[in-house]
Amino acid sequence: MKQGVIPDQFTAPFWSAANESKLVIQNCSKCDRLQHPPAQECGQCKSGTNLEWKEMSGKGRIYNYGVVHDCPIRLLQDDQPFNVAVVMLDDDPGIQMYSHLPGTPADEVPVGAEVRVVFEETANGQKVPEWKVVT
Amino acid sequence: MSILISFDIDGTLEIGDPPGAVTLEMVKTARAKGILTGSCSDRPMSAQRAIWKKYGIEYDFVCYKHLLPDLKKQFDAESYYHVGDRDDLDRKYAMRAGFGFFWPDEAAKNPLLL
């Protein structure tokens, strides 16, 4: 079970969208450039005044993965070993998100495979974007 | 009845870092009772062998924690136990491998070692 999430002012739009089963990513409207994790300013133009949240298609591909056998987070230790994959979004492959790939056995990860976003409840009920392999 | 006991080192044996509740005398006592003994630790296996040699204690095996299932296949015993001080690395690995488990202070009071 993932730890719960306490949204802060800065990331609240991401987390409230997740609770409505929507994936939004921060975008600089001036540069037309997405960035994740969100930041106080655009990584390219360094301005914080043109940042907005943009809804994504929820499609991506598995770029790479590791298998975690010794995790520092107490709530996840019972699930070891587990996959932590890096998903690149179809909307912009430069945007990466981590995933436990629910439904994919540990170390049996099809690198390059298509994935779709799903929304999973964490320990305090806050939902978080996760990814499932498209079969 | 054949018994196998695997000892973690750090936090478990008196010579560990940090020292644990299980003394080398207890290990020797177990051996004198015909129990199969050895270590199962994060220390390099070559270093585990060197430790037993240094203290002049015979051993039947050295092992890494995730290899406890292989150890079980290797030795034909009726009961298998692991003694360790960590929940995630000792107790859980032992349970998954079908070993009984003792914390060091429990083991130090167990008749098998006394």
Added chain:
Amino acid sequence: MTTRYAPPSMYRSREGVGVWEHRGKVAAVGVGHSPTERRWDERPETSVGAWSIMALRNAIADAGITPDQVDGLVIVPETTTGAFWPEDKALPQDVIEAFVQTNDPLDGIAKLSVDWLLKNMPELTNINYSLYAPVCMSNALNVAAQVVGDGLAHTVLVLKAWHNLQGRYYQGGQNAQDAIGGTSAMRSLWGAPACYGTALQFAEYCHKYNKNHDMMTPFIINSRRNGLMFPEGYWAQHRPEELTDEDYQLARWIAKPANLFDNDIPIMCAASYLFTTAERAKDMKQKPVYILNHADSDAVPRGLTPTLDEVEAECALTGRKIYEGAGITAADLSFENMYDGFTQFHQFHIEGLGYRGIGFGDALDFYQTDISIEGSNPVSPSGGNIGSGRSRFWMHTDSIQQLQGRAGGRQITGVDAEIGVSGGPMPLGGNYTVWSATPD
């Protein structure tokens, strides 16, 4: 004296800026270390403050000068290995009473300020310039070289110290909580351990170049062997255990493909170096080791973790910056002491350097050849963090000692020690120093 962090202008971050303006005019002379320990036993004499003082005094004595000759300090104020003093735990009273306090009770225990050092080292009577450098000795060395080169101070002590506390690595704090803040959750919710990002890059590397984890074995064994000849190091001092093929290859995974021995062990320790002008160095006790260049990598990955493409591009750029500013080529390197804590990025660093002519994808094959200190292609003669525990400074001490001819059992013998390079930590985000036995 108010101390601030070194400004960006002190770092050599860009390519195309030519040979370093102070090439060969700054020298390292003294080296000072504290002992090592796995964790703090909460005695005053083993605190991070006490060991910092010890390392500084040892560096002064090694250089054969008096404390009043030192006029500058460049230190890393952060000392944590990942361990933080628990908010609900009282600080040991005998430690508080053993030192002159600043207004921060954790100063000298879980962090370090210039103010604290000056209050507790009354012999440093002439310090009139000081700077902080973030996190690593590698960074502080770049700053100190520039400080001496620019004439902001002429004789500078550089210091990095580490504290490690009781309890397991990274298991407390946020990781033990049922819920975490929304910003850190973006990355940390998935439970990836510290080595995960590097393990990912290594996985992609193995896939791209058809290599495998077992091919790292000679590097691991060589690193531990060299580390066991480092009397200042943790393994040499506490657990002189060599590693075998079996030890490494069967070890449990932390984040596959990174196993236990691909990770370094967090320890307590401190080290200091004395930097001065090439002119003044001539009159000091040890042979001067001249600094030919310093270089900085400040790249930021686009995504959560650097891709192999980003890593290779940045390491190649770092290599070019290192050589350009030093006015040398890869062929001039006698040895390399690039960072290794995680083992799985050492190959990126040396491929970026083109060490002994290797290119991207070649290092693991190179590891299968003679990479020992006795051969002509020494790899990590310091043994690095794998050889001596996590300090991120063994490679600098070793580089200086190699060029002074006092690396003891680690002294390279298959090639003359003339020019070496050391630095790190990460392929994206590191600081590098080029050292030479002669100023030109």
